[in-house]
Amino acid sequence: xxxxxxxxxxxxxxxxxxxxxxxxxxxxxxxxxxxxxxxxxxxxxxxxxxxxxxxxxxxxxxxxxxxxxxxxxxxxxxxxxxxxxxxxxxxxxxxxxxxxxxxxxxxxxxxxxxxxxxxxxxxxxxxxxxxxxxxxxxxxxxxxxxxxxxxxxxxxxxxxxxxxxxxxxxxxxxxxxxxxxxxxxxxxxxxxxxxxxxxxxxxxxxxxxxxxxxxxxxxxxxxxx
Amino acid sequence: xxxxxxxxxxxxxxxxxxxxxxxxxxxxxxxxxxxxxxxxxxxxxxxxxxxxxxxxxxxxxxxxxxxxxxxxxxxxxxxxxxxxxxxxxxxxxxxxxxxxxxxxxxxxxxxxxxxxxxxxxxxxxxxxxxxxxxxxxxxxxxxxxxxxxxxxxxxxxxxxxxxxxxxxxxxxxxxxxxxxxxxxxxxxxxxxxxxxxxxxxxxxxxx
Numbered sequence: 001x002x003x004x005x006x007x008x009x010x011x012x013x014x015x016x017x018x019x020x021x022x023x024x025x026x027x028x029x030x031x032x033x034x035x036x037x038x039x040x041x042x043x044x045x046x047x048x049x050x051x052x053x054x055x056x057x058x059x060x061x062x063x064x065x066x067x068x069x070x071x072x073x074x075x076x077x078x079x080x081x082x083x084x085x086x087x088x089x090x091x092x093x094x095x096x097x098x099x100x101x102x103x104x105x106x107x108x109x110x111x112x113x114x115x116x117x118x119x120x121x122x123x124x125x126x127x128x129x130x131x132x133x134x135x136x137x138x139x140x141x142x143x144x145x146x147x148x149x150x151x152x153x154x155x156x157x158x159x160x161x162x163x164x165x166x167x168x169x170x171x172x173x174x175x176x177x178x179x180x181x182x183x184x185x186x187x188x189x190x191x192x193x194x195x196x197x198x199x200x201x202x203x204x205x206x207x208x209x210x211x212x213x214x215x216x217x218x219x220x221x222x223x224x225x
Numbered sequence: 226x227x228x229x230x231x232x233x234x235x236x237x238x239x240x241x242x243x244x245x246x247x248x249x250x251x252x253x254x255x256x257x258x259x260x261x262x263x264x265x266x267x268x269x270x271x272x273x274x275x276x277x278x279x280x281x282x283x284x285x286x287x288x289x290x291x292x293x294x295x296x297x298x299x300x301x302x303x304x305x306x307x308x309x310x311x312x313x314x315x316x317x318x319x320x321x322x323x324x325x326x327x328x329x330x331x332x333x334x335x336x337x338x339x340x341x342x343x344x345x346x347x348x349x350x351x352x353x354x355x356x357x358x359x360x361x362x363x364x365x366x367x368x369x370x371x372x373x374x375x376x377x378x379x380x381x382x383x384x385x386x387x388x389x390x391x392x393x394x395x396x397x398x399x400x401x402x403x404x405x406x407x408x409x410x411x412x413x414x415x416x417x418x419x420x421x422x423x424x425x426x427x428x429x430x431x432x
Binding site: 005006007008009010011013014015016017018019023024025026027028029030032033034035036037039040041044049053056057058059060063067068069070071074075076077078079081082083086087089091092093094096098099100101103104106107108109110112113114116117118119120121122123124148149150151152153156157158160161170172175176178183192194196202203207208210211212213214215216217218 | 226227228229236237238240241245246248249250251252253255256258259260261262263265266267268269270271273274275278279314315316317318319320322335337338339340348349351352353355356357358359360361362364365366367368369370373374383384385386387388389390391392393420425
C-alpha cells in the first residue's frame with residue numbers, strides 16, 4: 001500500500017480553481033518564507049530530495065489532508081531537522097540554547113543563492129544496471145505499488161498505475177532510485193523510462209479511448225510482457 | 226524488509242505553534258539564532274522566484290521554437306542543453322523534455338505524487354497545480370479539468386497527460402495561434418501563457 005499523498009485518479013475533490021492573471025507568485029508572505037527556509041535548510045547537507053519528499057508524505061493522513069501546501073513543507077522540515085539531529089525537541093519548543101551550531105559554517109549565504117540554484121541537483125548517474133527495455137516494448141508495472149526495501153517506504157510508482165500494461169515511449173538514461181535514496185540505502189541508479197498507458201488501461205470509464213497517460217518509471221518498477 | 230523508524234509516532238512538528246505563519250516564523254527564528262540559516266539568503270531566494278525566474282523564460286523558449294525550425298527540432302530532440310544555452314538550467318530543471326501539441330494530440334503536465342514543475346522555465350507552480358483536485362483529477366479526467374480552465378479541445382484531438390514521477394520535468398510546446406504570421410519573437414512570447422506551457426491553456430487563449 002502507498003500513502004495519502006498518492007491521490008492520482010481519486011474521486012471527490014471538486015473543481016480545479018484557476019488563479020487570476022496578475023495573482024502574486026506567493027499568495028501569502030509566509031508561503032514565500034516557508035519555501036525559502038526549506039531551500040536554505042537543504043544546504044546543510046543532511047538529506048536529499050527523496051528524503052525530503054518522503055518527510056512530507058509520512059505526515060499522518062489527518063495532517064496531510066488538513067495542512068495547506070506550505071504547512072506540509074514546514075512540518076516535514078521540522079520533523080527532518082529533529083530526525084537528522086540538527087535540532088532537538090527542546091529547540092522546537094523554543095527551549096534550546098542559542099550557541100552557534102556545529103553546522104553553521106554550511107549555512108547558505110545570500111551571495112551563494114544564484115550559484116546554488118543554477119547548479120541544481122542532477123539525478124542522472126552512471127549505472128551498471130543494463131537497460132532491459134527498448135523504446136516501443138510492452139511492459140507491465142509491478143503490483144502492488146510499494147517500496148521493496150522498507151515497509152511503507154517511499155516509492156514513485158503511483159497506485160493508479162500498478163499492474164498496468166504500457167509501452168516504453170522514451171529512455172531517460174539511468175537515474176537515482178528514490179526507493180533506495182529516500183532511506184539512506186544509497187543512490188542505486190538504474191534505467192528510467194517514460195512509459196505510456198492507454199487511459200482505458202487505467203480507468204474504468206476513460207474520457208476517450210484515444211487518451212493516454214505517461215509516467216516516468218524505473219526499471220525495477222517494470223516487468224517484461 | 227526494513228521497518229520505518231519514524232512511523233506511527235507523534236511528529237516533532239507538533240511542538241511548533243499550530244498557526245502556519247507563526248509555525249514558519251518560529252522555525253526561521255530557531256534556525257537563524259543557531260546560525261543555520263541567513264535571513265538575507267531567504268530574501269534573495271524569495272526575490273529570485275518572485276521577480277527573476279518565472280514563465281517569461283518558458284515563453285521565450287516557445288516563441289523561439291515557433292520562429293526557428295532548427296531550434297525547435299533541437300529542443301524536441303534534447304531540450305536540456307538547448308534551454309541551458311539560453312541560461313535556463315538549475316534546480317528543478319536539470320532534466321528537461323519538451324512535448325509538442327499538434328491538432329492530433331494535446332499534452333498536459335501534472336505531478337500526482339507531489340508538485341514537480343520546471344522551475345527554471347516556469348518559476349514556482351501556482352496554487353491550483355499543487356491542489357488535491359488537480360493532482361487527483363488531471364490523470365483520470367483531463368478533459369473535465371480543461372473545462373475548469375475554459376478549454377475545450379476540437380473533436381479528434383487526443384490527450385496525453387504526463388505525470389512527473391521522476392526528476393524529469395516536462396514543458397508543453399503549445400500550438401502557435403492562427404493569424405500571428407507577421408509577429409516578432411517578442412510579440413509572440415506575449416501570447417505564451419504559463420498555462421499553455423502546462424497544457425491547461427492554449428497560447429493566446431484564456432488565462
